[in-house]
Amino acid sequence: EVVMTQSPATLSVSPGERATLSCRASQTVNTDLAWYQQQPGQAPRLLIYAASTRAAGIPARFSGRGSGTEFSLTISSLQSEDFAVYFCQQYYDWPPVTFGQGTRLEIK
């Protein structure tokens, strides 16, 4: 199965600044890569699919890029509601779809 590795485990950024999160796949997943945001006590929320397409209702400050094995999620100007845990997920080599272990984005 494809192993997804996210870095860093925790990222400390000030509100208004830019944050970039990384996700690496153990083998190519083409662009079949999604990003999710999870707030405490809530279910994951789809942000990005197909590596760079924003899901419905997702603000333009969220952007994704990458292909093959290297991916990133950038939040251009952090708002208070953006501090959460972010997961990547590959759905290219399936079953199973696999998730990264998450990056916690915290207020600096």
Place this chain on the structure above:
Amino acid sequence: EAHLVESGGGLVQPGGSLRLSCVTSGFTFGNYAMSWVRQTPGKGLEWVSDISESGFNTYYADSVKGRFTVSRDNSENALYLQMNSLRAEDTALYYCAKDLSAGGVPGDAFDSWGRGTMVTVSS
């Protein structure tokens, strides 16, 4: 907007059984494959099972194969997970999740999730 509500979780002894349900609304249920995904603090998010739009095709993680059975009732807009021979390592918050694309190929992102139902396997 899709709405998914899981139920059926609880405390069960090792070797026991539980049946999870997921009732949905706000979308044409029969047009989408559906999945179960579980989450633990230690292992993070783990895909458990997927079922095709018709229910004809089902898929399982190796960790649950032979013990769990996924099914759906398109007339009731409902998804189910029968869990048998439960183990301590099955302890998790179980989510049902909707595939992003209608009628798509298996394996997809998930654009709607329920709030989850907690399963605890312990003596």
